[in-house]
Amino acid sequence: MIEGLYEAHLPVRDLERSIPFYERLGLEFDHRVEDRLAFMWIEKDKSWLGLWESEKVELDYHPSIRHIAFYVSLENLKKSVQWLKARSIEPREAFGFEPTEPFVMAVGHHAHAKIHFNDPDGNSLELICKLANPEKHSGRMYLSEWERKIEGSS
Incomplete structure (x- = not known):
């Protein structure tokens, strides 16, 4: 449906x-x-x-309101920090990760890589993509660390 x-x-x-x-x-x-x-x-x-x-617009932020995640390819996500900055948009810290590169959140068979930023009114936006996680790795780490981990388990 x-x-x-x-x-x-x-x-x-x-x-x-x-x-x-x-x-x-x-x-x-x-x-x-x-x-x-x-x-x-x-x-x-x-x-x-x-x-x-x-x-x-001053509603306190909570992920259930004032938040949208846009799907992007992994290839584009890897370029997202520079892409955002080229558009005068600053990525922001999220979940303890500095916005120097996308980071990964993995639980069980789910894994996603993402980068966060705000619109001019403080609405929370993110660029996100799903990652394969056949080994069911868990944790949070920068995307570059995740890729090394995945390569090491292959």
Whole structure:
């Protein structure tokens, strides 16, 4: 029945500032509804992000709200720190990892590599990809450490 995520929404303080920020990430502006809502395509005709202009942006951050993770390939994730900085977007510390490179979180057969950053209103964003974990390694480490670990167990 469910085939994917069609839309997600975030509160923003100023659409005129937020639309260009998300365009720098590669999202495509589609349309506005009145003056307080803009839709940006994440994947054209498949999934989009709704940006709601609001004065209630000061909600305390919690992963269940004000957070979106964008899927990227491992190849692109490896270039993500430089890619973000080239767009004047600073990656940020997350889970104790400095934003010098992506890091991995692995539990059981699940493993994901990611890098975190914020939009202009402090909404938490991340670029993430799933990793193969046939040996069921667990833990958190930088991606370069993970790759050495995986190579060592092959």
